[in-house]
Amino acid sequence: MSDVVAAAAEQSAPKSTRAGRDVGRRILRSPLAMLGLVGTLLVLAAAVLAPWLSPHDPTSQNLAHILAPPIWAEGGTAEHLLGTDGLGRDVASRLLHGARNSLFVAVAAMLIGSGLGLVTGLVAGFFGGRVEALIMRLGDVQLAFPFILLAIAILGVVADRSALHLILVLGIPGWIIYARVVRSRVLAEREKEYVQAARAVGAGSWRRLFRYVFPSVWQVVPVIALLDVGFLIIMESTLAFLGLGLPPPSPTWGGILAEGRRNMVVSPWLPVLPGLAILVTVLSINLFGDGLAAVIDPRLRRGGMRRILPPSLTAASWHDPGTAARDESSPAWPVATGEGAPLLQVRDLRIDFPATESTVHAVRGIDFDLRRGETLGVVGESGSGKSVTATAILQLLDPPGRVSTGQILLDGEDLARASNRRMAQLRGRQLGMIFQNPAASLNPVLTIGYQMREALRQVTGCTRKEAAERSHRALLDVGIPDPARVARQYPFELSGGMNQRVMIAMALAASPRVLLADEPTTALDTTTQAQILRRLVDLTEEHEISLVLITHDIAVVAEYADTVMVLYAGEVCEYGPVRQVVDDPRHPYTRALLESVPRVETADERLVPIPGDLPDPRAQRTGCPFAARCPEVMDVCREVKPPRFDIGGRHDAACHLWAPDRVAGSKP
Amino acid sequence: MTGRVLVTRLGHMVLVVLAVMTIAFFVLRLATGDPARLVNPPGTPENIIAQTRAQIGTDRSLPVQYLTYLGDAVRGDLGTSFRGAQSVGRTVMAALPNTLSLAGLAILFSAAIALVLGALAAWRPGGLFDRLVLGYAALAQATAPFWLAVMLILVFSLRLRMFPAIDMSSWRSFVLPVTTLVVALSPVLTRTARQSFLETLNEPYIKAARARGLPNWRVFAVHGVKSASMPIITLIGLQLGFLLAGAVVVEAIFNWPGIGKLILDSLASRDFPMIQGGILVAAVVFVVMNFVVDLLYTLLDPRVRAGQT
């Protein structure tokens, strides 16, 4: 059982040793952990004080007074609170001494196991190489070993069994759990050392290593040790129950139970009580241990299916300050209705990621249209809100992200207010999405064909055979030469380019009306990129799909899009027909983007970064978001948020340079 | 799994079994006195004891005994019991199916329970059901299996007379022992299942599957379960030792004629060949089950199947 704990602990390396300081405080705040702590301390106190607390000698027999009932049963006396056993011994005293014995054996065994593990783990981690391989191999062998049977055999035949035998047999096998954790911690610290010093660990570093390793080891080992003690108590009791524990007449919980079992028809409480004692003890220890683990690594409690469903935007959760906060100066984006209305109209969309300390305002009131059959390029650096906008349209924001205000109108239907069920109907059929990382977006343990057919059948309700044929065609369409083979393959068996094609084929197979492609060609070489993008754009035209092409690369937009929207820090900078924007950029940020595109084909295809940082996404903002980096910044920029000034011909730019009065003034 | 991996793996299994045999052999001989003396009642004349010694072969030196034991075992002869002349091999093989059926049922039921409870708990972490499941896991983990067995007998056999407490007779005999083992095995499995569900749900491919228009239940039931069952399978492999211990206890309590009970009974009478035979067979079962677990894992995870990690 402790292997799981160890594995969890191994993964959950606490990031800083500072975390240790408020462990105590957080334990106090967790009621279950507190309960566990109190229970553990009580049992510990009972064990330590057993000789003084016990009303009777646990071994003194009184054959005249056997099987006395406990005080609450008929005939019970205060003399023997919990009654007497088959030999007339006081059960309460025996249970108290049982706690003492059980805890003693379990804790001693834990100390032996953890001590061995600590030493071997440190040795393995520090020396590495053969020593490490040998130690870890030994651990593997031991885990592949039915050790428990040998333990039983040893204890069963050993000449005169003593507590020492028991402790050794129970304790030694535990070493591997500790050794693994300690080793992985040492390795992690060494890794950091290497990175920092960029050289082999020298003699002076050893001491530093110890300084860093021990704090992180001390965070994990107590948790494992606690859960280990719980497990060992059960094992010790089990052995005692089988008659292989401490030699009689030492009272043990397992022994009391075994003896009580013989009389259980007459005195059912005899076997019940020791089991309850074990239950309470182990439960307390485990609760405390779990509490400690949760405090050390709170990540373990996150997530869940319900959590990834967005909270439905009911009237209560729908606050509407957005309309009030909205710039009166941009009524340029009224909702269009009727025949010629754009397919997708996004109005004053705001997306927040609320956190306890402060909320991240990822998207701050953007408006745009997507016309039927149009390809809209959305450009921006990471953090501009471009991916978040796309996920919000599908209502697939990662928690705790939510659309706080605004409308996402697909053919007049507001997706921001659509129910989960409605969204599930729209996804795939009306809205398709291609995610950034194709390999991660495909389930690694299901074949390509299965995943395509599954989605197709769900979306179109077609038969298995039709789905197979349609996916076959879709794969051919994106330029996969032998779809039959690819359909039988798993994502990891395909190259990045192939997976990307598969993702595109999947999204297109169901013929959605809007396709959102989020960086569909990152991590591919230029040639493949161009091929795939061309294919994607051609196919969307062929199938009359409106495409939203999200990218950080304005060159891509210039080549494939009809319309472009430039985003910066969650706001729209410039929007307009692609030729107009590219040939005559108005916003300084758009200009910077265009200038940063490498002119010559260099080995490094990435953009030349614009100096400066994005503004804090949590901060309230006044003025232009680009002010800090803008070469043409003016005083007004820092105080007044620039509205989207119309340039003419569906082209607008959110920049004070293009304020009508200014433009009129400079051009008499 | 490629041929070479398979051969290495088989070699590894043989080594583990050999190690178990060796350790069992020497531990038994070094830990106790003279079995010939122990087999006979106290006060038996020395010449009779010497006779017994010659009969059971303990008059020879330890290395000779060990090599004879190994040699015989390779030929499939596990020797004869110290008491009476039963063939160890036959006795052990008769007990084996009883243990296997018990353990097999326990694994099946606890894995199923773990997957179902883990999935339902992960649906809404922190919700009522999640807290119930975690509560069950915490309680079950703190319950000593032998105590639970005795309680089950107390309630269901002695009071309600629903299920028999001892011996194997019909399917009813399986209910209480299997329940005991399931309660012992399921908490860790359940918690792991819940955890891996939670982790899986954060994977990008879950989001992508939903973007494709799959309803949540399907994403959960197909994509979630398939991915989340992997850690469960690994864990079952790691829990086999614990299961073995549980089986010994359960067999002792329910008087179940399996390997565990055989070993326990033989311990009391210092019947070394029988103990060794029982441990050997248990070790073989253990490594074979580990192997099966790995195979299953390989079957379920195409990445492992292709030899990648």
Ligand code: SF4
């Ligand atoms: S509004 Fe001012 S700071 Fe912002 S882009 Fe225009 S000139 Fe630069």
